[in-house]
Amino acid sequence: MFECAPNGYFVRDLIVFNHLRRGGYVSKGFIFEAPDLLNSPASDLNAFQDQLCLLLASLHEHQRLQVQYFCDSDFRSELLRYQQETERFTNVWTKRARNERFTRYWQAMSERKLRRQRVILYISRALENVPTTFQIAAARRDYYATLLDQLVTEYDHVFRLLLEIFGSAGARILPMSDLDHFRHYKRFLNPSLAERFDYDPSDSFAEELTIHENCWHSEGSGQSDFGFFLDGHYHSMVVHHPRDQQGGKGARPRGRRLREREKGLAADGDGEEAEEDSRADAGPDHPVQRDVHDPRVGQDEGRT
Structure with missing residues (x-):
């Protein structure tokens, strides 16, 4: 667990947390526009579920997937x-x-x-590289530039993999740029911006500033019972425990922001534990009953 909110930079259409060496993390978001499966037959629902399982199985040992689902106008x-x-x-x-x-x-x-429903897939990985202790400034810059090139190439491969997995179902995958990442963070950390349709937050983006300096412009206040208050909105977190308490997997946090029609849900996990849940939840005879275009998804998750 982090003792303070993670911070980093928007670099080369990636999000780099902490630093570019061991102890750091890199992530990239992909906007996921799923096909409308609300009235689709069970065979299409099962096929889409298989694609989701394939996505989870494609995550390697150091990768994690976070799904951000939210609604806005x-x-x-x-x-x-x-x-x-x-x-x-x-x-x-x-x-x-x-x-x-x-x-x-x-x-x-x-x-x-x-009402618009949005889904963003964030794929993250830990950094394990350790730079040479004694390097001149030019050599260190070349080292980090080469590392960033490798990470950009790696996430290009992730993008092509997502297209191969979901392309046949009619889904649309859009890789996020630095501005896209900035807008998402800015609106998430400042929910009052949802009231201002005449304001484009990208005008204030400065790539040399950190995520906190770019996006976090309001103070939070913890509540005595649960949750916290930030930027005129109450926030809370609900922890979901897996079925098998003896498996040692631990709890998985799901962050929620509830406000009238606008709700948010975040779920994350690695490929191994998510694949176990998918096998337990639905087999070939149990199709997925709801997709991201089903309005009941946001309504159900918004109940407390």
Whole structure:
């Protein structure tokens, strides 16, 4: 367990925690847009479950997978792009109809009548390299540059692997850039930004600053009973124990943020323990009953 919040940098479309040597960690996020399986037959659900099991089995010894699921009402980028396309039309009635749609949907977004479910896969690994003790500055810079090149290549391979696993099901995988990582951290650590659809946090991104300096701009206050208060929101953590208490696997934390329609769920684990759970939860005759597009997922996880 960390005694304080982990800190690091956004580097080369990666997140580097602590430092680039033993004791450090590197991670990268992938935006996962799953196909809509709500009304799909059991065979498609089973096939998608097999793909999830294949993803867990593909994790090597030092890798961990974290799934970030959350809901929001943010369609800002899509609506602004729609409005930019509207400006290029010359037909008056076409522009009038599109402007009406833009205004109506923007108002619905501001009133939180729109709902979007998002899933981000974070794949992380521990660093085991130890640099030479005595090196000149130029040699040390070359060493770290080479190490970053290797990590970028490794995560390019992870991206291609995700495409191979989920591509046949119609899922869309988007690797996250430094700005994408920054936006996710910024909005997670400052949930009040969900109220400001006119503000783009990427304008304040500075790559030379740490994650805390870039993203953590509010103080937290611990509660006497449970949870803590941060940036105008209450936060809590629910610990889920595996079925087999004698297996020594320990508890797995799941962080939650509950606010009206916007809820968040984080679940992490390595390939070995997750594969055991998948075998216990569902066999070939027990299809996955819900997917990330099912609105009941957010509702169920939001109950306390």
